[in-house]
Amino acid sequence: MVRRFPSIDPRAWEHPADRAALDALRAIPGADAFLRASIGRVQDALPAQGPVAQAVPLEDPRVQRIWRQVQATLDAPEPIELLVVPDEAINGFAHGLRTPRVALTRGALRKLDEAGLRTLLAHELGHILSGHVLTKSAVRLLDAGRWWLGGAGINLVLTLPILLALYEWDRKSELSADRAEVLVTGRPDLSIALLRRSAGPTVSPAERFAWLAQHLPAGLPAAAAIDQAFSRHPPVEEREAQLWAWADSPELAEIVAGRYPRRREPIGPQAVEERAASFARGVRDGAQSVAERGGAALDWLAAKQASIRGGGRE
Numbered sequence: 001m002v003r004r005f006p007s008i009d010p011r012a013w014e015h016p017a018d019r020a021a022l023d024a025l026r027a028i029p030g031a032d033a034f035l036r037a038s039i040g041r042v043q044d045a046l047p048a049q050g051p052v053a054q055a056v057p058l059e060d061p062r063v064q065r066i067w068r069q070v071q072a073t074l075d076a077p078e079p080i081e082l083l084v085v086p087d088e089a090i091n092g093f094a095h096g097l098r099t100p101r102v103a104l105t106r107g108a109l110r111k112l113d114e115a116g117l118r119t120l121l122a123h124e125l126g127h128i129l130s131g132h133v134l135t136k137s138a139v140r141l142l143d144a145g146r147w148w149l150g151g152a153g154i155n156l157v158l159t160l161p162i163l164l165a166l167y168e169w170d171r172k173s174e175l176s177a178d179r180a181e182v183l184v185t186g187r188p189d190l191s192i193a194l195l196r197r198s199a200g201p202t203v204s205p206a207e208r209f210a211w212l213a214q215h216l217p218a219g220l221p222a223a224a225a226i227d228q229a230f231s232r233h234p235p236v237e238e239r240e241a242q243l244w245a246w247a248d249s250p251e252l253a254e255i256v257a258g259r260y261p262r263r264r265e266p267i268g269p270q271a272v273e274e275r276a277a278s279f280a281r282g283v284r285d286g287a288q289s290v291a292e293r294g295g296a297a298l299d300w301l302a303a304k305q306a307s308i309r310g311g312g313r314e
Contacts, residue, residue: 002069003184005260010130012260013183015175015242018130022173025165055083055103063104066114070121073184074129077263084109090198092120094127095137102128111197119181119190126180132173139170171234178239179246183255188247192240 005012025031058064067082081101088107094100102124104117112120127133181191233239246252254260 003073003186004075005073005255006075007262008075009261009263012255013126013176013179014130015172015179017172018176021169025169028162028165031162055085058082058084058104060109063109063117066118067121070118070125070184074125074180076125076129080125080128092124094124094133096133100128100133115185115190116194119185119194122181122184123177126177127173130173130176136170136173139166174233174239175242178243182243182247182252188243191243195236195239
């Protein structure tokens with residue numbers, strides 16, 4: 001039986017850290033201008049490169065049926081097109097600056113059963129309905145091009161706090177989309193199984209940092225800091241813990257019982273108070289996290305900028 005949550009508002013599955021991280025990002029002076037510039041680059045670059053350029057409409061009747069069910073569960077206001085890209089990894093992503101779409105890899109279609117596909121599609125729909133697509137598209141371009149590491153007249157020291165906060169939000173947004181999965185399927189074990197299958201080969205932090213240290217003049221500490229600060233996904237262990245916590249939470253039980261915020265419905269006073277408290281905790285924890293992981297990165301990027309201005313070579 002397909003679950004249905006008529007008129008459900010994305011606030012219902014929004015992870016507190018997601019909203020807190022986004023609010024913290026927007027509170028940084030210059031962040032709005034930086035994001036506008038980044039999104040401008042996305043509009044210019046994304047249609048012409050990457051997997052989106054090779055996407056074609058997905059016509060598999062079985063997958064289309066699952067997709068219609070997922071959209072019906074979260075009561076998507078409008079039908080969303082489904083695409084396929086020629087990649088053998090198990091993956092999916094939401095894209096489209098004006099008209100959101102969901103793309104699945106051929107690997108996901110070939111390797112996942114119906115339950116796995118439903119879980120993956122629910123995750124991507126969660127991103128779309130939560131309004132993540134535009135900002136995540138900017139992060140995708142930043143991650144692919146790393147244009148902010150070059151000269152290009154960009155003040156790396158001034159933009160680094162924005163970059164760190166942007167990647168911090170990108171990681172936290174995954175927690176909200178993970179919650180949407182469980183809301184659709186009712187089974188956190190399916191989400192965890194998908195996480196483990198799509199994570200790819202395991203590379204130990206020591207191996208990864210050692211490789212980075214060979215390419216960074218500041219050595220291993222900066223390599224570790226940069227690797228963590230600019231990661232786009234939370235650690236699998238963290239996501240698993242958050243999924244189990246959400247599955248057992250009174251918040252999810254309330255939603256399943258039909259008590260959840262509807263679209264265009266104002267948030268009640270108690271919810272406002274709870275969100276404010278969550279925001280305060282998230283900002284405090286996020287600031288501490290960014291400071292711990294970004295300190296060495298800041299030192300290294302400042303040295304890199306000085307080298308660029310001085311015409312030096314590394």
